[in-house]
Amino acid sequence: MSPTPQSGETNGQVLPFRESLLAMLGVAFVVMLVALDQTVVGTALPTVVAELQGFEYYAWVATAYLLTSVITVPIFGRLGDYYGRKPFVLASIVVFLVASALCGMAPSMPFLVLARALQGIGGGMLVGTAFACIADLFPDSHVRLRWQVMLSAAFGIANAVGPSLGGVLTEWYGWRAVFYVNLPVGVLGLWFAWRYLPHLRQQAHSGPIRVDWLGALLIAAGLGCMQLSVELLPERGFDAYTGGLLVLAAAALVALWHWEKRCANPILPVEMFRNPGLGPLFQLSVFAGFTMFALLLYAPLLFQGGFGYSPKEAGLLITPLVVCITVGSIVNGRIVTRIRHPNAMLYAGFGMLAVACLGLTQATRGMPHGLLVAIMLVGGLGLGFIMPNLTVFAQQTAGREHLGIATAMLQSLRMVGGMVGTAIVGTLVTRSYTAGVDHALAAANASRWAARMADPQVLIDKAAQAVLLGQLGQAGHNGALLLEQARMSLVTAIHLGLLAAAAAAALGVWRARQVPPVKLVRTAAPAMAAD
Template identity: 45%
Template structure:
């Protein structure tokens, strides 16, 4: 690993505890906004599509957002490293708020898709900067992990509250009202960030000229394969396998072009040194498995509860609450245990094993299963994710040079998104080829296998060796 450039005085020593607390409150508020932005309209979309007479375009409201987010995370992660994260966080909050207002005023389904895609770009900017921001404030990973538990807990709780808020606003005031919740949350985040988050000098010694060619290729490399999955395996008449194949080929071609270009330019948009080591490669593979398991559980467990077990939508929502709420529990426990670990990757090994056990518990759910068992199964999965999600980001930050913290954090978020897209598409195919029960159960068997694979990959990550190297250096 090359020697990182000299760093400025650590913010954790030059700011008071209150200032750091308020700065992290701003980061947490930004993460809450990101969660609201991605989840608050999920319960609203059926009524929106009906009101705008756009049921045929229903799926693209969510797909446009997710594609824009996934394709932009890495770029904004790198720009945050180059130019500082505070300006990008402020811009992202404004983009999301304005995009949400535009969605609330949309007069047609194509307009709504366009505005949601714009929000997706803001969401990608927000995720790329907010999850990397704790590294600016707390260079010491042992201190940082406790604060990252706060960020993970805020994101998890907001993800669970978002659909409820959206549904309540829609029922009380109409579907347009749901889009005006995010701007209200944005006002608080904007104030806290502008007032309390410090303007920290970027950790960069290269030319800050933006690699636009690499940026375009990176968008194609990430976005086209994800779009290909959506188009090739969409249900019924919405499937376009040939177009999906063409997009997949375009994505592979972009990757083939991107690698030599990034090796030549002075300041690459995606520095390959971030993934040259064995540990970063293992962590990103683990992130793909975690993303797949997490989203299979989130997307298809409601289907299992409602269509197979006969629960109402509201009952299913209550039973699924521990899956999201317990992420904060696991994150807090992980934050307490991390400073005491000589080999912190063991926490991820434990999380992977716990996720496999939780997936197995969900697999054993059948008609007549006690509600307490269902609640316990989702609680176990939520706790497991609390041991995995913060550590994936933290370990990538620890493995990277200080100047690459943003793009390293963004990379693990991107690979997790890719895993989630592949996992949900695969289970969707299984359901379409059989039935809901068999398809979801096969998907849950896949979850068990992927969770075990995550534990094996985490076991092979040697964080202790990294600490030894840095101490020796």
């Protein structure tokens, strides 16, 4: 049984402190479940591919998850507005755990890809509903910002321990353990959510509701084709296939826009995008996702492949970035409710992100580690200033009727920004690196080695390097010099990609000017229907 909310509480929350804490523990566990899975799996992927023999499916292990989660986030965000969020939180944990078990038992790569797609459905349901639960529990934005620190801490812990945990589990217990580790975390989250998370529903939706399934289908088609196109863009370039997918995505999204304007109960209310307060926040979420994913994906490659650092050294440099997202969120909660212009935190966050990306474009192998750590700290604090404020500002602007879908759209658009950023930065890095390597090999009359050096992974894998150096030496080439030139090409390529990320963050600073002044007013808990 869920505890009965104490309606009209003057402290800005619908439950007493103890019940609020236990309910938030449940939400924090399910958020950690998704974050931990995303960070742990990446470490194990090379071992998975080596055992299951399916390198052509390598990218699809991540793509299948992203594809289904991006689609389901806005769908279940809206359904949570209609039916309450608790049923979807519980269902999403069950789906995620079943899919995790199937991933761990996968006998082949195609099976693993399908299981990851199912896992993405559960992850999308979680993201689409869990974040909106906080606004249900804490209507007062001041109180909500303080409690959101728990979610930031859950993300920070998962991001900090995920890569190392993935490596340890893979080395000691095999790659299947990285999926099974979700089970105890998920069971804890399921128990806390079932026992303590109240089933809150808005009284206005007491009658039967017609679900906009055509809108959901068009969302799936539009975002699905977009995801596929940006995943294939770095590898294939802009050809007929990727161009056709983009055309299909645009057609589906245009049809969605026109349909939702006529639909009685739209799953994606188009008036949100016309809202002068929400529109800029949605755009800022795209810019934040673009920059965040570029940093998280290409800073490690810069340190390991470009500078030749060990995974341990690179991990120590990346850790301040992910940990300071939590620190920045905590600091933000202390500051934003005490200043006259809360919007200033968005300027500060995007400005710090731009500075971090620009700092990395100037990074060299000889740069002191302390300075690199400082750059990572600035980037992490910037993200900590941005993400909680986007959520709270959007929830306050959208109102209770559209609270769930507005929160879900922020999360979904951040992933879309990450997709687009990964495609653009990935294309810049791949093309620039390949051009640099081809030029160096051609000058040394060693162009036949281009295919072997086209993947920058060779600059990280010491065993592959040793084999390649031996073969180059037998052929009469200076292998060490060619590898060093490849490293220089990779550093230049990543600098170019991070410059694009810095431009996205600078656009965020400029676009933040369009966000109307937000006032974080104190509010009492409204009357809510509860089971």
